[in-house]
Amino acid sequence: MSDRYKSCVDLHLVLRDDQGRVLLGERRNTGYMDGAFHFIAGHLEDGEPASRGVLREALEEAGISIAPEDIRLVHVMHHYTNSGRMALFYEPTRWSGEITNLEEDKCAGWQWFATDALPEMIPYAAEALAHIDKGVFESERGWEQR
Numbered sequence: 483m484s485d486r487y488k489s490c491v492d493l494h495l496v497l498r499d500d501q502g503r504v505l506l507g508e509r510r511n512t513g514y515m516d517g518a519f520h521f522i523a524g525h526l527e528d529g530e531p532a533s534r535g536v537l538r539e540a541l542e543e544a545g546i547s548i549a550p551e552d553i554r555l556v557h558v559m560h561h562y563t564n565s566g567r568m569a570l571f572y573e574p575t576r577w578s579g580e581i582t583n584l585e586e587d588k589c590a591g592w593q594w595f596a597t598d599a600l601p602e603m604i605p606y607a608a609e610a611l612a613h614i615d616k617g618v619f620e621s622e623r624g625w626e627q628r
Contacts, residue, residue, distance in 0.1 A: 489560075491526035492569040493536040494607065496556060496614060497546075497577070499594055504611065505581065506603065507543075508590035514564075519593075519601045521571075536572045544592060545582035548574045557614045561606045562624035571610050 497505040506519035524539040526532055533553055540546050557571040583591050595601060597615060600608065606623055613621050 487566070490565065490567045491532065491535075492567055493524055493526055493532060493539055494520075494569060494571045494610070495522040495536050495540050496571055496573045496611065497522065497540075497544075497581075498573070501594075501596075503594040503596050504600075505544075505592055506595055506601065507583070507592045508601075509604075510588060510590045512588055515604055517602070518604055519595075520604045520607055523607075532570050533572070536570070540574075540577070543583075543585050543589070545584050546577045546579040548577045552576050557610050557618070558620045559606060559610050559613075560622045560625075562627070563606055569606065569610065571614060573614070 499505070504521070506521060508519055509516050522540055522543050524535070524543070526535045530538070533550060533555070536553065537548050537550065540548055552575045553572050554575070555570060556573045559569040559571070561567055561569060581592050583589050597611065609623060610621065
């Protein structure tokens with residue numbers, strides 16, 4: 483069944499400091515909303531469990547290590563942004579290492595932001611963060627505009 487619909491799975495890491503601020507990176511050279519801010523994020527790879535994929539992205543993009551037992555799924559969003567996508571948002575209870583910009587070609591740098599003073603973000607990610615802060619686990623967006 484090669485014509486079966488397949489949705490892309492996006493993985494996001496909602497990293498907060500001891501003041502409750504969230505870590506966001508400014509996008510550049512991506513071809514999509516460059517200049518806007520986004521979480522540590524990436525795509526699930528074939529044969530990879532989602533929880534391990536987000537740990538891989540944390541290490542690849544920001545140089546931080548997170549133990550599997552220190553991560554929890556905090557939000558699931560099925561959204562339509564250019565295509566149908568499933569976005570999984572994880573939040574760690576702790577991590578180790580110094581946050582470093584390891585993808586300078588795609589990210590202008592990492593910064594901490596208070597949730598009441600966020601910069602321009604990728605819209606679905608900003609909406610997901612608002613849901614997370616309200617304790618809403620699941621959402622959908624963008625399908626009505628299709």
